[in-house]
Amino acid sequence: MNDKSDPAAPEEIRDYIRDIIRDDLAAGRRDVIVTRFPPEPNGYLHIGHAKSVCLNFGIGIEFGGRCHMRFDDTNPVKEEHEYIDAIQEDVRWLGFDWGEHLYFASDHFERLYQWAEHLINSGDAYIDDLSPDEIREHRGTLTEPGKNSPYRERPIEENLDLFRRMRAGEFPNGARVLRAKVDMASGNMNMRDPVIYRILHANHPRTGDAWCIYPTYDFAHGQSDAIEGVTHSICTLEFEDHRPLYDWLIAHLPVDMVPLQYEFSRLNLTYTVLSKRRLIQLVQENHVRGWDDPRLPTLRGLRRRGIPAAAIRDFVSRLAISKSDGTVEIALLEHCVRELLNKTAERRMAVLKPLKVVIENWPEGETDELEAINNPNDESAGTRRINFSGEIFIERDDFMEEPAKKFFRLAPGREVRLRYAYFITCREVIKNDAGEVIELRCTYDPESRGGQSPDGRKVKGTLHWASAADSVAAEVRLYNHLFNSENPGAEDDVLNDLNPDSLQVLENCLIEPSLASATPGEAIQFERQGYFCLDADSTPERPVFNRTISLRDDWARIQKQKQKS
Numbered sequence: 397m398n399d400k401s402d403p404a405a406p407e408e409i410r411d412y413i414r415d416i417i418r419d420d421l422a423a424g425r426r427d428v429i430v431t432r433f434p435p436e437p438n439g440y441l442h443i444g445h446a447k448s449v450c451l452n453f454g455i456g457i458e459f460g461g462r463c464h465m466r467f468d469d470t471n472p473v474k475e476e477h478e479y480i481d482a483i484q485e486d487v488r489w490l491g492f493d494w495g496e497h498l499y500f501a502s503d504h505f506e507r508l509y510q511w512a513e514h515l516i517n518s519g520d521a522y523i524d525d526l527s528p529d530e531i532r533e534h535r536g537t538l539t540e541p542g543k544n545s546p547y548r549e550r551p552i553e554e555n556l557d558l559f560r561r562m563r564a565g566e567f568p569n570g571a572r573v574l575r576a577k578v579d580m581a582s583g584n585m586n587m588r589d590p591v592i593y594r595i596l597h598a599n600h601p602r603t604g605d606a607w608c609i610y611p612t613y614d615f616a617h618g619q620s621d622a623i624e625g626v627t628h629s630i631c632t633l634e635f636e637d638h639r640p641l642y643d644w645l646i647a648h649l650p651v652d653m654v655p656l657q658y659e660f661s662r663l664n665l666t667y668t669v670l671s672k673r674r675l676i677q678l679v680q681e682n683h684v685r686g687w688d689d690p691r692l693p694t695l696r697g698l699r700r701r702g703i704p705a706a707a708i709r710d711f712v713s714r715l716a717i718s719k720s721d722g723t724v725e726i727a728l729l730e731h732c733v734r735e736l737l738n739k740t741a742e743r744r745m746a747v748l749k750p751l752k753v754v755i756e757n758w759p760e761g762e763t764d765e766l767e768a769i770n771n772p773n774d775e776s777a778g779t780r781r782i783n784f785s786g787e788i789f790i791e792r793d794d795f796m797e798e799p800a801k802k803f804f805r806l807a808p809g810r811e812v813r814l815r816y817a818y819f820i821t822c823r824e825v826i827k828n829d830a831g832e833v834i835e836l837r838c839t840y841d842p843e844s845r846g847g848q849s850p851d852g853r854k855v856k857g858t859l860h861w862a863s864a865a866d867s868v869a870a871e872v873r874l875y876n877h878l879f880n881s882e883n884p885g886a887e888d889d890v891l892n893d894l895n896p897d898s899l900q901v902l903e904n905c906l907i908e909p910s911l912a913s914a915t916p917g918e919a920i921q922f923e924r925q926g927y928f929c930l931d932a933d934s935t936p937e938r939p940v941f942n943r944t945i946s947l948r949d950d951w952a953r954i955q956k957q958k959q960k961s
Contacts (some may be wrong), residue, residue, distance in 0.1 A: 403429035411717035413451075413658050417459060417628060430627045432499075433487070434617065437467050437601070439476040441486045442693045443708065443729075444663040450712040452630055453492040462672030465494040465622055469502050470616050470693065472600040480601065481778060486695040497624075501616045502602045504623050506711065507712050508611050509563065511619060511649050512593055516555045520648050521592065523549055523558040524575050531573070534580075535588050542580035542588045559590050562595055565608045569595050573684045574749040576615075582863035586641050590614055608804060618642040622651040629655045632662040633719060663715065664723040667877040668693050682879070683894060690942050691878040691898050701875060702919055702944035704740075707733040723883070726951075730921030734949050737927045741919040742777055745815065746907040746941075747862040748872055750789035750924065752835045755820060758786030763865070766846065768816045780906065784817050789906055794859050795836060797825060804856035806836070815923060819844040819855060860923045862906035870907045870939040873931065874900040879881050905941075919944065 412780065420426045431452040435441065441449075456463035469475050487494075501508075515521035524547045536542035550558075562572055574593035582588055592615035597608045612620075617656065621629045629642070636659045645653055662670075669675065670693060678684050678692070687694055690701030710734040715724060745768075760801065766782045770777035790806065799807040806812050811821040824837035843850035847858070881893040907922075914920060914930040921927050926946040934940045 406885055409454075409713070413628070413630060413660060413717055414455065416658065417455065420627075421459070426627050428627070429459040429660065430464065430625050431456050431461070431630055432464040432466050432624065432626050433623065434468050435467045436471070436474075436613075437469055437476065437479040437483060438471065439479060439672050439676070440482055440687045440694045440696055442670055442695065443665065443668075443698065444693070446490060446695065446703045446708050447663045447712050447715060448630075448632065449487055449490055449492060450709055451617075451717060453487075453494075455628070455630070461627075462497055463492070463494060464497040464499055464626065466499040466620060466624065467501065468613060468616065468620075469500050469600070469602060470610050470613060472596060472598040472610065475601050477601050481574070482696065488698075489695065489699060491709060499620070499624055499899065499933070500602060501543050501611070501620050501674065502600065504616070504620050505607060505611075507623060508616060508619055509609075512611070512615070513556065513559065514649060515554060515576065515592075516559060518648065519552060520577050521555070522550050522577055523555045523562070523573055524573050524589075524591075525550075525571070528570060531591070534898065535538075536580070538585070541582075544580050545575070545589070547821055548589070559593075562593070562609050563607070565597070565739075567595055569597055571595060574609075576641075576645070578641070584637055584640055586614070586638050588642070589955065590641060592645075614638055614641055615645065618655065618657070619649065619651070621655040622646060622649075622653050625653050626655045628651075629657040631657060631659050633659045633721065634662070635659055636719075659719060660717050661719060664721070665693065665729070666723055666726045666882040667879050667884070668726060669879070669890060674885075674890055677891075678878075683891070690873075690875050699917065700932065701942055702917060702927065703733050704736055704919065707736045710736065717819070726877070730945055731949055732836050733945050734927070734947070737919050737921065737944070739773050740771075741921045741927055743768075743772075743921045743923050744908045744911055745782075745860040745862060746870070746872070746905060746911070746922040746925060746928075747789045747791055747860065747867075748902050748905045748922075749792040749908050750862065751792040751795055751833065752864070753788050753790055753820070753838055753861075754835060755786045755840050756823070756837050757787070759840045760786070762786075764814050764845070780910065782816065783863050783866055784814075785863060788814070789857050789862045789864060789867070790814075790836075792833075794857075795822070795833065797833065805859060806857065809853055810857075813844075813847045813855045815860045815948050816847055817845075817861065818842070818847065819849070842867075860925075862908070866909050867906040868909055868912045868939065870905045870941060872902045872905045872910070872928070872941045872943070874902065874943045876900075907939065911941075912936070914939070921947075 433449055433452045453463040523547050526545055533542045559607050573591045575589045576592050578587045580588045592612055593609050596610050639657045642657050688696040688700045690697050711729045765781050766784050767779050794805040796803050796807050806822050808822050811819055820838040821839040822836050822838050826835035828834050876898050878898045879893045880895045884890045884893040916930045918933050927944040928941045931940040933944045
C-alpha cells in the first residue's frame with residue numbers, strides 16, 4: 397500500500413492528525429506509531445468505514461508502524477461470526493492487512509474485569525441497583541445536573557461482593573450495573589457516572605457462556621488500546637464527547653501505556669445513507685436484494701458492482717481529515733472510479749437493446765475477421781479479433797426513422813461508421829404489424845474496411861455492433877442511485893426518497909463471445925455504454941453483467957468549469 401504508483405499513497409499527506417503524529421515522533425513522545433481499526437461485529441462495513449480503515453492503516457504504513465484489527469465484541473446479543481469473517485475479508489479487499497495483530501475485546505475480558513475490580517477497590521466505581529429508566533431519570537438534562545444514585549456510596553466490600561456475584565450469574569439482565577464514580581454534575585453527560593459493566597445472559601460468538609457480564613464500549617475501548625500498545629486512537633467525531641471519559645479511565649487504572657484519542661469527521665455522501673439502522677431497514681424490508689446489492693454503499697455491494705478497491709482508496713485520499721462535518725459529492729467517488737477504469741478496463745462491444753441489420757450487398761456466406769483495440773490508453777493490452785458478416789445488431793437507440801436535429805446516428809438514407817468494420821447506409825426499414833421497426837436493410841462500402849474513409853468523406857456517427865453469427869445472449873443490470881434526493885430523509889421519510897428506477901434489468905442483450913469467459917468483478921468497458929463487470933449470478937449459459945458506472949463524468953466537467961471561472 398505504500399507503492400508510489402498507487403494514487404492513495406503520495407509521498408507525504410498533510411492533515412492535523414498526521415501533523416500531531418509527526419510532532420510526537422520528533423519530540424520523542426513516541427518511538428513507534430500504532431493505530432487500530434475497531435469495528436463492532438454486528439453488521440457489514442460500508443464506504444464510511446473505508447475512510448477510517450484507510451486512515452488508520454494508512455498512518456501505520458506511512459510512519460513505519462502498524463495498525464491493529466480489533467473487534468469490539470462486547471455485545472453478544474447483536475454479534476455473529478458471519479460479520480467477523482466478512483469484515484476481515486472486506487478490509488483485505490481494500491488492500492490492507494494486520495499481519496499477526498488481530499485482536500478482540502474479548503481477548504481482554506479477564507484483564508478488563510480485574511481493572512473493574514481495581515476501580516471498585518479505589519472507590520471509583522460502584523454497583524447500582526437502579527433500573528435503566530431510573531438511571532436515565534437521575535442523569536439529568538443538558539441544562540440540569542444529575543442526581544446521585546442512592547447506591548453511590550455503597551461500601552467497597554459490598555460492591556466487590558455484588559460484582560463477583562454478577563459475574564457468577566446470580567442476577568438477571570438489568571438487575572444491576574457497575575458504574576464509574578465520576579461527576580453527576582458534569583456538563584458532559586458521558587461523565588455522569590457512566591455504566592461500565594452490565595449483565596447480559598447471552599451466548600458470545602467467541603467465549604460462549606463463559607461470561608454473563610460485559611464491559612461497555614467506553615470501558616473496553618481505551619483499556620484495550622492500552623493493553624495492545626496503541627499510541628493514537630483515532631475515532632470519528634461523535635466520540636469527541638467521550639474523550640474525557642476515555643482519559644479519566646486511563647488515568648484511574650494501572651496501565652503501562654497511555655494512548656491518546658483524536659477525532660475526525662465521518663464521511664457523509666450525497667444520494668446515500670450510511671446509517672446502520674437505515675441500511676438494516678433497506679435489507680430487512682426487501683427494498684434491496686441483500687447486503688451485497690450493488691446499489692448499497694456496503695463494501696460488499698460496491699465490490700459486486702465492480703468498483704475497484706484502488707478507486708475507493710483514491711477517493712478517500714482526496715477527502716479532508718478534519719473536525720468539520722460536511723457532505724461529499726458522490727460524483728467525486730464516481731470520478732475516481734472512471735479515472736481508474738479508463739486506464740485499466742479492456743474494451744468490448746455489447747448491444748443492450750438489439751435491432752437487426754441485414755447488409756444486402758455483403759458476399760453470401762463470408763466472414764471478415766477484424767482487429768479491435770483492447771484499450772486505447774494501454775498499448776500493452778494489445779488487440780483482439782472480431783468477426784463481421786452480413787447480419788449484425790446495433791442499438792435500437794442508434795436508429796431514428798425521422799431523425800431529430802443533431803442526431804448523427806443511423807437514419808434512412810444516412811451513412812454511418814461501424815466501429816472497427818465498415819461504413820453502412822440504411823436503405824430500407826422493416827416494420828411489424830404494429831408499426832414497430834424490427835429490421836434495417838443496409839448496404840456497405842467494401843473500401844471502408846476498418847472504419848476508414850476510402851475517399852476522405854466524413855461520417856459523423858460511429859456505432860458499436862454485435863455479430864448475429866457468434867454473439868452471446870446476456871442479462872445486463874443497469875444500476876442508478878438508490879435515492880432520488882441528495883440528502884435522503886432530510887425532508888421526509890427516507891423510504892419516500894427511494895428511486896424506483898435504481899435498477900433496470902435488460903434481457904437478451906448481445907455481447908462479444910470473449911465476454912462469456914470473463915471473471916466476476918473483472919472490469920470491462922462496453923464501448924459507448926459504460927463500465928461493467930460479470931455478476932456472481934452468472935452461469936456459463938447465461939452471463940449476467942452489472943453496470944459499474946456510466947461513461948459520463950459530470951464531476952470532472954464541473955471542476956473544469958470552476959477552474960475557468
